[in-house]
Amino acid sequence: MLKKRGIKHNVLNAKQHEKEAEIIAQAGMYGAVTIATNMAGRGTDIILGGNAEYLAKASMRKQGIEDELIAEATGFAETDDEEILEARKIFSELNQKFSEEIKEEADKVREAGGLFIIGTERHESRRIDNQLRGRAGRQGDPGTSRFFLSTEDDLMRLFGGERMKAMLERMNVDEDMPIENKMLTNIIENSQEKVELRNFGIRKDVLQYDDVLNRQREIIYTQRDQVLDGEDLHDTIIKMLEENIDETVKHFLPEDIKDNWNLTGLLDTYDGWAILDRSKYKFSDDDLEVISPEEIRDMITEEAENIYKENETLLPEETIREMERVYLLRSVDTYWMDHIDNMEQLKAGIHLRSYGQHDPVVEYRLEGFDMFDEMIASIREDTIKLMLTQPKKIYEQKRRREAIAAAKRLAAQKAADAKAESQDKDEEGDVVKNALQRKQVAEPTQTSGDGTDTANKTIRKGKKIGRNDPCPCGSGKKYKKCCGRDA
Secondary structure (H helix, E strand, O other), X not given: OOOOOOOOOEEEOHHHHHHHHHHHHOOOOOOOOEEEOOOOOOOOOOOOOOOHHHHHHHHHHHOOOOHHHHHHHOOOOOOOOHHHHHHHHHHHHHHHHHHHHHHHHHHHHHHOOOEEEEEOOOOOOHHHHHHHHOOOOHHHOOEEEEEOOOOOOHHHHHOOHHHHHHXXXXXXXXOOOOOOXXXXXXXXXXXXXXXXXXXXXXXXXXXXXXXXXXXXXXXXXXXXXXXXXXOOOHHHHHHHHHHHHHXXXXXXXXXXXXXXXXXXHHHHHHEOOOEOOHHHHOOOHXXXXXXXXXXXXXXXXXXXXXXXHHHHHHOOHHHHHHHHHHHHHHHHHHHHHHHHHHHHHHHHHHHHHHHHOOOHHXXXXXXXXXXXXXXXXXXXXHHHHHHHHHHHHHHHHHHHHHHHHHHHHHHHHHHHHHHHHHHHHHHHHHHHHHHHHHHHHHOOOOEOOOOOEOOXXXXXXXXXXXXXXXXXXOXXXXXXXXXXXXX
16 A cells, blocks of 8 residues: 555565664654554654664665674774774764764654554554554653454454444444544453453463473483483382382282282282292182282282392393393383373363363372373383383393304304315325325226237337338338238
8 A cells, every 4th residue: 555655655664683683673654654563563662753873784785885894883892902992983973973963853853743553453462552552652752552343353243342333333333434432442451451361361270370380300311311321220129019019919818808808810910920829829719718918019019129139130230230220211201201191181161170170280289290200100110111021031132043053153163173184084185195196196907998909119219110111120122021021
């Protein structure tokens, strides 16, 4: 609308957050129009006529002075840096110059009535309305504020706006006609007060809800700190074991009525980890008449502690102590995360208890601590169950790995021995074979391969005599006609 009418203006919203202070500081210049969101520009005074300090900073930026140096120029810290001192001098001169210039501008704005604030709605909180009103009339300057509402605004719609809208329709009043009435203003302020009281009650309840969870958090984090600090948790684990057995026995074996005893359920709970020999707990009817829950509790506790002591002998002590810390920390973290989710779900629906004339905060506190107690019990049981079962499993796995490794070493040794024996046999065979070969070379056989006698055959060495060559016997005849005739 302003653009269509050619009205120069500035818009202050999240997109211009970097220029927020600069825009809001110049909102007091004569004829300046600034559109801002509810919370924009807080902390910066709107000075009538303009803000000389920001005008001086803008002029320094145009001169090419960096923002860091400008920030130093507006400070008062002691320094010997000549560059900073020169920047301070420039800023002081510009600030004085613009202060003189805006005096006339400020007078024109005052004559026009000062700063005029237009609000487009009334908010649920009067504090926000007052902050907007406070834009005008700062430091004794004149100013005015005016708010415009619609019967369709949330505040009016929730607190009687429909009745007013129906009344205006019956009176055939133009919907664009502004209506001013002191009674209407009082209704709006009363509505705001109701909303503020409701919001205050919500914040108060949320604080009380958070206080419940914060107390639980302190208990859990204290336990986690003990683990993380590396404290010896042996006594703590034994105490957790005793408390778990005591609470479980009370649950299954109530002291008042023995007919309600559930001994089978108790034994099933601990079977296989705290109770290994179930036959010890086979009681006759006469035994059950005289035995007490405390005696059964002591029996289970003694057996569980014996299992614990036996586990401590299977592995090194430092390994057992580390397992105590790791298992407790893992149980705490797992159940605590689940507990936080459960508390959030409880808080989401606890307000419905008010329909039954119950205080939601009190109900949240009671149920929250019941859930916390259940979580602590689960942490105890999970931790001691791991400590009674895992050391033996780890020991057996270690023994199994050692046996497998020993078997592998034995198999490797046998394979190596077999290979060495085979090599020895091969070497012995090679020696015999070589000896035979040497014997055959030294003593050749007396017969050839076709069975003919070769022992007395003369082996001639040298050049072969041709058939037409002179006979070497000296007869003068050709070899083929003399000695070579029979060849």
